[in-house]
Amino acid sequence: MERRDVLADAAIAVLARAGSRGLTHRAVDGAAGLPEGTSSYYFRTRSALLQACVDRMAARTLSEMASGAPPGPATVDGLVAAAVATVGRWLADDQERLLARWELALESTRRPELGAALQAAGARVRERVAATFAALDITEPERRAHDLVACLDGLAFDQLAGAGAPRDTAALRAAITDVVRGFTGAP
Secondary structure: OOHHHHHHHHHHHHHHHHOHHHOOHHHHHHHHOOOOOHHHHHOOOHHHHHHHHHHHHHHHHHHHHHHOOOOOOOOHHHHHHHHHHHHHHHHHOOHHHHHHHHHHHHHHOOOHHHHHHHHHHHHHHHHHHHHHHHHOOOOOHHHHHHHHHHHHHHHHHHHHOOOOOOOOHHHHHHHHHHHHHHHHOOO
């Protein structure tokens, strides 16, 4: 793994653990187990460090989407299974990335350049979902992909940080299935 990736992963961990205000070059160096000054050598400014987080999360997400794509033609059942697996992985194994992404989203309300970077990264994810919708001959694939990703993100947020009562695995699976089937028009 490249040093930039190690530092970006450490910055993601710091964001998740300490929030946006806790993201400093010193904290990233400590989390990465590297000498002080290492992260500032690679990412001169805090803005560059935030951008590295966005880039690293997007690269990891797109890689996971590519490796998790089922072979052969897309089906609604395959899309449901992929959505259930993805949200399940977010909540079970990848809470850190979720929390960091939400921290970045909040920070982006005060930093337009960060908002633009998050939108660009999200657009790449939504393009992949839209391509699956198009392969399924679903009308308005771009709009529906955008809305589906937002709804899945909302379900994950509600489960991890929301004010509602957490759902058990079966209830979460049912909610995700309803959302995906609703956007695909499948019964």
